[in-house]
Amino acid sequence: MVVLSVLTPVLAVVLCLVIGFMLVRSAQTETTSSTSSGETERTPKADFRPWVDQDLQDDTEIKGREDEDGDWVDSNEEEELLHVAYSASVYPEETMLERSKDFYTQMNQRRSVRFISPEPVPREVINNVIRTAGTAPSGAHTEPWTFVVVSDPETKHQIRLIVEEEEEVNYRQRMGDKWVHDLSRLKTNWIKEYLDVAPYLILVFKQTYGILPNGKKRTHYYNEISVSISCGLLLAALQNVGLVTVTSTPLNCGPQLRLLLKRPANEKLLMLLPVGYPASDATVPDLKRKPLDDIMVHI
Template structure:
């Protein structure tokens, strides 16, 4: 089933009869849904009722599903595990270029993620401009110095020691692409009013997990980073609007030929899974 978005939804022109009401959502009653589930300081609770993004009488269609046999299902799930289990977080990248079409395809995959009320509260910024990569690296390295020295505390520094990382982030200029995953904490209507983006952080992180699968499936490598305190500066560099907040920063490319990874292991199934 090919899913296509009608032009009117894409451009928000369905919002023709939006009216302002006093909704019964108040600051004092904000909850996990209204705030997106993240507890951000500037998560607003929106108090004006607006038209829904999707028409209330939206048609429902039969779902076409091609069912495979149990044997085939076992085989496919095992093969996908083998492929995903090869993934490691990479900190040493080759500068070799990656085709733009691959980057576009992996972002399209991330865009298939589910989201609260199908609000699709995410934006993916793909940076290949060397100067912009350098600016982003400068921001991250400056913040990381403070993070290591002051913000993070002794336990964090101790818990990260096995990674042998420091404030120098060469991969941010070496990798051919930087993918920046922004969550949209709210949506904007053409008339300037805000729209709730339910569960925006969880939804965007789920899209980030799907992005990781797409990167691995395309034969590329990445590093999943959460650039603490870098969001506002990077948003400025990329000229993103105030409703977008940086969630993940991921260099994407091929590993350097001499890339190393810590000799880590993963939890075995019996620690991961409980059957009831």
């Protein structure tokens, strides 16, 4: 009896340690899986230096083993591409100055326009705009983009239903919020008529990884940044031909839209751009852009 009463606390301690250890393990697992899957992949392993800059949030998986460079090499080094002479247009200084001014003036006229005309747009113009977006640089020249151009009315409508349903949930959730003081004003925010009306919807997908000929996954470094840069070129190309769009990143609709458009698992929606001519009565908020001194520092 004395032996037992001495042993009991020891047994209790051992039991508690075992339970405690199991709780710690399960808590670690839970915490990890509560972050999104992309983040889980990026959790740096302790034994190597992260290969992707910690300041960048691009969802490139950190592997630390691939043949990658801080420069965005235009070649896959394994292929040992031939180097060729680079020939460029060279302009006299005066022409450069004029061209830089004209291009700025043109781009500065670009605005996000929500009122898009149903008037049809030549298909070949859209093709050239997408070709232009495809000239963007990308990490290790992986060209990790897929542009899904939707003109089919039924598919456009399905997209609208998915986007509006999610948007409504998002807005309604904030109903109690101090910012929300006018339901009818908000309503206009989740009704996206342009998704039916615009002759084209361009859904831009980023390929988070590629598939090598041997079936293995190939990491697409900086894929989100690369695809965003290509969207910058896309916006420039649209503006250059007098078409308008509004940059949108539909909240939480990516997976549903990916399934609707039958895109593979390595593709994730980055942006949705309705494209067309501006409606004749289109309006835009009377905003100003920051002056040069607020965005540039010279050293």
